[in-house]
Amino acid sequence: MRLLLLLFYTFSAISCTSSTEDQRVECLPGTDKNSCTALGCIWEPTESPAPNCYLPPQYGYSTLSDLYEIENGMAIDLEKSTSISMFDGDFEKVTVSFVHMSENLLRIKMEPVDEKRYQVPITILGSEEPPTTMNYEYQITKDPVFSFKVVRKSTGTVLFDTSLGGLTLADQFLQLAVQLSSSNIYGFGEQEQPSLRHDMNWKTWGMFARDHAPEGDANLYGVHPYYMNVEPDGNTHGVLFLNSNAQEVTMTPAPGLVYRTIGGILDIYIYLGPTPEKVVGQYTASLGRYEPPPFWALGFHLCRWGYNSVANMKAAWQRTLDSGIPFDVQWGDIDYMDRALDFTYNPTDFQELPAFVDELHEKGMKFVPILDPCISTGEPAGSYPPFDEGNTQDIWVKDASGNPLMAKVWPADYCHFPDFFTSKTEDWWLNQLANFYSTIKYDGIWIDMNEPANFVTGSVDGCQENKWNNPPYKPKTDGGDSLLDKTICMDATQSEGIHYDVHSMFGWSEARATNRALREITGKRPFIISRSTFVGSGKYTGHWLGDNWSEWDNMHFSIIGMLQFNHFGMPLVGADICGFIGNTTEELCARWHQLGAFYPFSRNHNLLESIDQDPGVWGLDSIVARAARNALKTKYALLPYLYSLFYKSYNEGGTVARPLWHEFVTDQEALGIDTQFLLGPAVMVSPILDQGKTKRNVYLPGGENTVWYDAYTFERFSAAMKILEVTSDLNNPEDSTPLHIRGGYILPVQDPAGNTAQQRETRTLNLFGYLDSEEKGTGEVYLDDGESMDLTLYTHVKFMVNPGKMDFEVVQDAYTDAMNWKIDYIRLAGISQNIDKVEINGEAAIFTYNPEYQILDILPENFMITGANSITWTSSASHQQSP
Template identity: 45%
Template sequence: MQTENRLRFKITDANQARFEVPHEHVQAPSSPPTGPLKYRLELIQKPFGLKVWRTSPEKLLFDTTIGPLVFADQYLQLSAKLPSHNIYGLGEHVHQTFRHDTNWRTWPIFTRDSFPNGGTHNLYGHYPYFTCLENESGQSFGVFLMNSNAMEVTIQPAPAITYRTIGGVLDFYILVGDTPEAVVDEFTQLIGRPFIPPYWSLGFQLSRWDYGSLDEVKKVVERNRQIGIPYDVQYTDIDYMEDKKIFTYDMEKFKELPQFADYMHGNGQKYIVILDPAVSTGKRLNGPYEALDRGHAAKVWVTEPDGNTPLIGEVWPGETVFPDYTNQACVDWWVDEISRFHKEVKHDALWIDMNEVANFVQGSSKGCAENKLNYPPFTPRILDNLIYSKTLCMDAKHKWGNHYDVHSLYGYSMVLATEKYVEVFKTNRSMVFTRSSFPGVGKYAGHWLGDNAANWNDIKWAIPGMLEFNLFGVPYIGADICGFFDDSPEELCRRWMQVGAFYPFSRNHNAQGYKDQDPAAYGADSLLVKTSKHYLNIRYTLLPYLYTLFYKAHVNGETVLRPMMHEFYSDSKTWGVHNQFLWGAHLLITPVLDPGVENVEAYIPDAIWYDFEKERITDRKEKVNLNLPADKLGLHLRGGAILPAQRPDVTTTYSRCHPMRLIIALDDSNAASGELFWDDGENKNVPYTGLNSKNARMSDVLLLNLELELGKNYTVNWQDKYRNSRHFDCHPEAGSDQAKCEARGCIWEVRERRYSISDPCIRKDYNVVETASGITVDLERNTAFPSQRSQSRDISKLRVEITYLSGKSLRWKIFDPSNARYEVPVPLDLPAMPETEENNRLYRVQINNKPFGIQVIRKDTQEIIWDSAVPGLTFSDQLLEISTLLPSNYVYGFGETEHPIYKHDLNYHKYGLFTKDQPPGYKLNSYGVHPFYMGLEKSKYAHGVLLLNSNAMGEQTTHSLTQLVLNALDGLLVSTGLVGSLFMNKNKEDTFKMIIIIWFCSGQELPAHPCSLAWMRAGRAAITPQGKQNRTT
């Protein structure tokens, strides 16, 4: 009894140790369960058996008394009766449906390099795990057998299941949940939560085996860039290597490969290389094969039974040896070799292949000895019925034991070794994805469904495969879009590109000898390109939502690509759906999976569903006939959802520079909710420290739906509940200590890693010069990011000058240092000398460089009263935009426009500022221009901000920021830059006086000037606060 929801029982030899999986993550709980158990265990004596019951309502879940227990040295068998036929999982195979056929189907489980052609044979992964949905209540349970030996599993009509394995122990985990999603949560708690992939890895990716040369790779890159396909990642397969030797590259055909990553990065794209485990025993063309030599010296290879002689096999480069990733010396060698290769050929992530482990000869070049390991008394129904077929001899030696026991752990151990490299791979998140896998690999890696073919069966069968890997805790999953083997017909590839745009891992990849199938290869004006761009743009629009789903998978163990029955388990019609799938709970994808078809029968479950593209409500809880012509697939948004979205671009790097928006779909109650996880998309620390906050002071708690009656007194008690994994760093800037942290209402917890958001659109190597009187900053536009303003030339270099005018005021100016620009010739009554004594200033200024922004902080309250970092800065020839977060909703000023109330309504109102002979009217710019506002702070203080600029402009107020947009009109010069002056004092009365004295009551009229009316209405005003009162605003 491990937890309230998890039971473990292990059947082993009491007198002799047997092999057990040395899992990296699975550990016994540190303490017994504290709450009531959702299960009970019943032991039967004669004959021996176990019964696992759900306690509420009572139901028998797993009953081994249906058949005898057999436990011999090389044959272990156990059967169990199950409560329903709704069985999902077990792998890796091609399952033509998501729900298992229980009519005596036998599935072998043992990792194998084989084609997923639709048979029942074993494939790349080893997953003795299934979920069983009990009934319409949604109550479900999972069963995991922790055993890595070759086995077969038979599903029977009773319904029942029989396990037959040829080694190890029977180590079972029963996971009891209230819903199918809860079972996945339990399983990933046990084996390890999925990793959060870097944001760029959610973009579209291109690959093929045998481009032939780097020039050809670049042709593919350029032609797909030219047609504007959203496209983030380019791969090279083993053809980039010298004679297919890992840690080398072909110095003739791929001569410029060391610079290729920079070529990709210059366009906001990434580059991934493939690595196989097998190492050639031959020399390089022009000298020794140093990676091999260092491996020999460190004794890192899988050996013959003598434990010393490296086992020799044959893979792509010819005669090879095989690294033993269960050996720490091998892990150290592997990490060092990748590091050396990265210094030579920069790359952004690793694709590891052939790690089942694959061998082109049977066992070894010498053959395999006739013994009980190579020829066991019982062989499960594995492919070829020969246990060492296309792999190593079973008596080969690893540090963890015989290959007989650890064969299916080879890919898992290779992932663990590769992850050790990723830990020291710069400071950013990288990515690993692997062909061979075992439960727990999703903690560090993704997977693809292997070497499929360009046919209509394989496009269908990819969906059950991806749904199963979400059950297995590997949500970063996809299939080779358009098929790996064979030429892909235009119709098939077009339909596959449509559905592939919604694979979590979206990559088009094909094999040597077949025609190109990247989108541009079908013609820039083809229907395939048109529809591919359309649905990839939708994917990129919704990437903030997809990224949030991966965060929730990492934190809560939720599925990303979700079976319909996980959300609508009370509807039995969803239990067998395998040709549709969901992104999370809210986006339903219905692809076309047959040739010559434009009408698809789809099931629409019981909810309000909006056609995503037509924005209309569809039918519900019934099968519908969707008309999906050649360029369309079905997309439906579930009512009750708020999806974060972002304007798409040709890469995720550029997309992340665009504004975000919300897509809101109301449910039956006219309500909707949603979540967003957002970070810089690549920092390794993010999964642990969470979202960076520029103003993390927590001073307000909003409680909703309390249903309290006015006029009565109440005491409301609540408790914040949170998980450690949901902590975020609320003091991301330098100089944090316990006092500063706790002053923000946070918990002080020392962490080794730190995190901050970076802005890819402005270079970070600013020339910041601080003096006693101010700060100077030089900004340079990052030319890797194209301008989004074709009508207004961007300024490439800017200077920021910040001057500490006095203890109560400061000024900053942002301008083009290379070209003179118009400045307002209105003199200001400024102090003769700046305030150079820091102790005399009421404020401090902080420059943020990730992204660039200016923060002004009132010292005594630590309240941020100006923060232009989060919204960002635009500075082009005829469009200048700056925004600031506001410390409160109390904002006054801006004119001359008619406001219905004195205090600004911050609900997304826009006001134009440009003098005009216009009678007063709501939101109409009128006779004067006053780009000045006063803001109250959450303390007793206030401040004012003036933008000294006379060009036409607009001001937008929102709940969180004020946005100033300047547009130069025809015949007018644009301002040199943005100039701000900020004034503050000790209390509200002094602040009002300060403003009045400087701007209205100084006793000096502004000099006569043609622009004076546009800036200040001449004359004096007497505005005096009515006494001193203590009140809360």
């Protein structure tokens, strides 16, 4: 075994340290020449954004041993090499482990010797058996200090190189500088990033869960210290820093990054890919994948904070229905509650809410209420079970003195936060949700304010002065000099440890508890949307992008956030359509509906003080109602395709919404595009994002043999033209979101109906084939009952077109009702020869052929989707045309 392991590392005595400005690693306490040199660091002022005070080449750790064998890997022991200490508490001796998790997953763990440190309580899964071959190797350098490189074996590309120096392992300050394979880096969150590809000019992003509206570079609700890097040859890898403490990352022009955190250990996972979709698939396989949501969850959702009565809620609901807009889910924000108390409803203004929810269900629609985690302490004893039972079971987060921490959120009285890390808290949460369900038959749960958010700093009683509440270094996070702003004391205690360590996992733990509860209560696939998320939250919940602004640039930012969360393994994601904060305008709301219809999670939602913005309020024939109606009818038509993408993501890994470069990773222009996106490999969405515009340029990725089709007209375009000008005029009743379909794909679609229940009742599909330049195409559809928890009970059918023939393959047939689903209509675009005969399973079929658009339409009879079907066509003449 040792000989086998030795094949995957090498030693080197070559120093790779450079003193160029782009490769400096900042000596953080050095704010001027005197403080810098007193630390032993180098002071060289520069006019660039590079640090003036930086660490010398000899800073870091020296090797105490050669690499030695450990279980499933190798390790090496180190000792601190200099007396320089930026923030004290440095660990003198550490061990670096290289653990072979699978052939495409390497774990690198750096921790002090003989000292127990907090580690994130999430298990990262590798292969079931130790890998015998690896697609990576690691190279160790000893001079001037320890560093290592991770190399892709097949190409020799260096993926992760720590020779920039700066390695620090201290009690409350850990740092690692990394040279990247290229400057095409994507990820890290959650913030409102202005571009999907990172700015490498010394830009720093903080990560610490916080209740903050998306704005500037503030750290937001979730923490995802994960990135993807596209290598120069187009191969792609991903890297996770598994850490839940407050942290930051600085992008440098090297190209590189400097990662810093103030607790735990450095625990790094490198995913080899090599394609972008394989990277995401490996990442989600190691953490747990998001299940396909209930089918209805992909429909249109409507909410606002400020209905103030069930009558106003019903009015907005009715306006939407009257506008002819496909519509599935009505939501309730905190104003439905009795005095902001969880698991209650207002007995006066929302007295009829249970009856309204029943009415929704009768019409095939759903209801989702909000819940906040902080439980009021002010109700009379015995009158409010959530508090009384929580007290009896001792489930609360405790302050440093061991008493339940007292916070202030929406209820009038002070409140306690549950510690969702304990099983007894999960049981308590389940019981409260079950009791609530007996009153209101909700269909999903919206969990909010779970960073956790607090309206006072730390607690009502304040926080102690100690190293947890006042760490020696605070990463670049919002809230001034304090980590306590808008949340709870860092020395509060939970079952997993002090809040300092687990703060950013609060939403993760609540989502896990909610997921379990909904499974047991409803017996159906759970639907949950959470504001705060962490690494692995996609196993339990979807996400919306928070309290965005009713401003034009926020539409662009929402595309970036949606694509990032697909990278993070959370494909059910979207932003508040028309914006949450401020008053939208008619034009902005119309354009946002054209975009938001194609978010995987499509919800219109806004703020208490803002005007109504449901699409019907503008008038039944307003540009907003028309835009929403047109775009959502298209989205509903695509739901079989979109739902199949979620199944494929769950079964095989990968994204639902993805950037263009995922499919065209060697297209240099595509690497920087984030105003267009793909749904799966085939559907390209190119919304108009600018005020007053009716046209935009659409970039067509791919080579000269790549074909794109207008989704509405079936007009063909070659990617060789690269730029296509499109028009979407809100004053034209027929115009909608610019969509293009990639040649080579067959999409399962349905005729849109008023809601998904009505749409599914037809049990019919249509197939739209957009053939490539060789007149070939593939597609697939997953069918199930739309809500079952048993995710093996599906039927999976593939479609394959080759010149003159279309075949159907039933890959799995476990959904019993699939035998009743049929295909009503098939359209194949891109057939260049006149067709004079079509046969289905050897029998003549009804068809038409349009030679101008090269479209073959087939009208089968009793064409059941699970049959052993084959379609052939022949031509009597040929008149080849170029796309």
